[in-house]
Amino acid sequence: MSRKRFSIWRVLRNVVVLLLLGALALAGYLYTEYRAFADVPIPGVAEKTQIDVPLGAPLTGVVALMRQQGINPGPSLYWRILARQLGVAGHLHAGEYALEAGLTPRALLRKMAAGEVIQHKFTIVEGWTFVQMRLALYSARFTDKALKVELASAEPEVQIQDQEVMSRLGEPDVPPEGLFLPETYSYVKGMSDLDIMRRAREAMKKTLDKLWAERSPDTPLKSPYEALILASIVEKETARADERPKIARVFLSRLKLGMKLQTDPTVIYGKYYVNHGGIVNPDEIEKINITRSDLDTDTPYNTYTRTGLPPTPIALPGQAALAAVIHPAETNALYFVARGDGAHEFSATLDAHNRAVAKYQLHRK
Template sequence: MSRRTMHGRALWRGVVLLVLLAIAGALAYGWRDYANFSQSPLHVEASGQSIDVGRGSSLKDIVAQLRQQGISTAQPLYWRLLAEQLRVAGRLHAGEYALGTGMTPRDLLTNMAAGKVLQRNFTIVDGWTFRDLRQALAKAEKLRQDGAELDDAAVMQKIEAADEAPEGRFLPETYAYVKGDSDLDILKRAHTAMGKMLDTLWPQRDPKLPLATPYDALILASIVEKETGRADERPRIAGVFIRRLQTHMLLQTDPSVIYGMGESYAGNIHKSDLTTDTPYNTYTRPGLPPTPIALPGKPAIVAALHPASGSELYFVARGDGSHVFSSTLDEHNRNVACYQLKRCP
């Protein structure tokens, strides 16, 4: 073999070696770059960001959306490799996904494969009226408004409760929802929750209550809810109203009168309002009002079903959120003079 041939082969081997080293270097660099991509946080500027993956979206579509939103600048190949590595390619669910600060591409694909869509919370507040509830639902973020144009009766029909008046029928609680859920979905869940609550608590009620049905308990609980926000007073106030019902006394509860005044109530109640008859005026009509006057929470319902015993028939607000209770009209009048008219002895 000539020296020239040997030299040529050596040169060729050197070129091949250089090429192989270059390829190895490129692969090593690419792998490090890929590993850095999969473990580095996405470009999420602040909490509250999300990505909405539509039905039928491919991984390519999702990556394009991430790039368009400026959340990722990585090349689509890296996303494909990561999806294959995680074995989630073709298994990404549609929906809205939260993008938290510090979230990596690995985290995001894992959430999409598990269908861990972004959940929001809607809280029904104890003591709201049904009107308050509907107004709050109309402002809820990313909640579809299927019932916005319906009147109350049509809403009740939509949630399969057409024979019921809506007031008081929805349990105050926090309900999680996802994008695509509607106001009617939350109303149906809250209505079902209240029904289950009453079904559980009604059989456990104190005996000899002058309440014929669970609905009567709901009405009384709504009055208790509006009369006080203090947990320690609910059973006592419920006891006052129970004894009034038992002795056929008028309930004489201002919140019920206010409810019956509707939009004419301007923040103050006058003596003339107490004598103007409405179905909800418990100064002019005996017994319970025809419907609840608000949405009572569980504590108020429990108080209505388990009122405090005693002889108290009256109470008056102190002005600090608490009440003074009394058993006789004379004592009550003295309390009114002291705490309402500021004529304490």
Template sequence: MSRVNMRGRAIWGVLAVLVLLAVAGGVGYGWMDYQRFVHGPLAVTEQTPSVDVGKGSNLRDVVGMLRDAHVTQTGPLYWRVLAEQLHVAGRLHAGEYALTVGMTPGDLLLNMAAGKVLQRNFTIVDGWSFKELRQALAKADKLRQDGAQLDDAALMAKIGATGESPEGRFLPETYAYVKGDSDLDILRRAHVAMTKMLDTLWPQRDQDLPLATPYDALILASIVEKETGRADERARIAGVFVRRLQSHMLLQTDPTVIYGMGDAYAGNIHKSDLTTDTPYNTYTRPGLPPTPIAMPGKPAIEAALHPATGTELYFVAKGDGTHVFSSTLDEHNRNVACYQLKRCQ
């Protein structure tokens, strides 16, 4: 064999080795790059809290959205390989998915395969009026506003409660929802929750209460809710109102007067307001008002159904969030002079 041939073969051998090394290096680099993609976090920022996957979208569409949002710079190939590796290829569900700091591509793919869509929370606050509830619903993020243009009567009909006054009918609680849910969905759930709670608690009530129906209990609970936020006072205040009802005394509670004033209330209640008759003025009308005046929470409802026993018929706010209670009018007048008129003796 000539030296030329031997030299040629040697050169080709070297080239072959170099090619193999290059291929091996490329494969090695590709594998390392893929591993960096798999284990590295997505570039999530406050401007990209979620990705919204529409119906009919495929993985390429999802990757395109993520790239447009600068959440990833990686093309569809690595995403497709990872989806196959995780056995989720072709199983991704439409919906809105949370993007959280530290989340990896695999985390997102597994969430999409499980349909683990982003949930938001809406809280009905104890003591809200129905007007305040509607205002809060109108501001809820990603909540469809199907009831925003309905009046109260039409809205109640839409949730299956035709003819009911809406005030007090919705249980203060936190309700989870997803994109696509509507304000009516939350109201429907809160209405059902309040109905179930009353159905459960009403049969367990104390005997001989001056309350004829669960709705009466709801009305009384709403007054208790507005009078105090203190757990240690709810049953005691409920006891005062129960004894006043049993004795056929006027309830004389300011929150009902304020509710009856509606938009005329500007932050202060005057003596003339106490003598101006409305259906909710418990200084001019006996018994309970015609409807609740707020959304009472479970503790207020339980207080109305299990009021504290005793002889107290009056209470006065002390100005620090607590009240002072009394059993006689003379004692009550002294408390009024002390805590409201600042004429303590």
């Protein structure tokens, strides 16, 4: 080999060696950068930052969404490599995600693979009527854009009628009052008011069936639905947990004896909710006092003119009211009257009750 050829070969060899060393150095640098990328907080993520990942969005689309939010997510290549390393490539869920300060790419990909999307909440309040629940669901669309509204409406002329609501829930011709369990329900973006109603209906069924199985054999109630009706009355009579079992026992004793229940909330329900088709201001109803004429006017819900239970519940009873009806207190009281401080005075005889009325009602007036 000539000296000239040897020199060219040596130059080429040195170039190759330098290129290999450069490639190794670059690979080492990129690996170091990648390692730092995966487990270092994503720059630009502030408290309560959210991204909404559409269905079918690729990982590069998620990275683009973060950039639109003013976040610096780093190279898309790193995200793809990390997703493959974690085994979550192609398995990321769509939905809303909360990005808290300090969140790393590794933690975010694991969160998305697990579908840990933002959970919204809607509370059905104990004692609400079906109308109040529907109005609250309608109002929720303005405070939480995540909830899709299919049924609720504040306009009587355009709202889907109760029978249609129950038909969509698979129970056509069933009166809706009282059938939904007051609880706080979580939902994710894209779920609807119908979804919440369906869950609340199933929750009430399960709760009522469980409690009904624990009933006393001497209860005058003939079905779970009758228990639901009475629980709704107990719910509206008192907000005090310690009084619900006592009031339930008073009503159960009256049913056994064939006495009229004589409870004001049923009269109010019959007059204002039924006679007005449920389209009334719920806040105003709570302030209305019934008159002697109201008590004397016979309706299916007037428990002063009719014995037994009204035809349907008058509100949505909570679990405590339901439990009180199935497990009432042991008392011989047949009467009670409001004392004016949120509590009631219970009496076993009419004479004692009349004295309590004179003390707490007539005297106060």
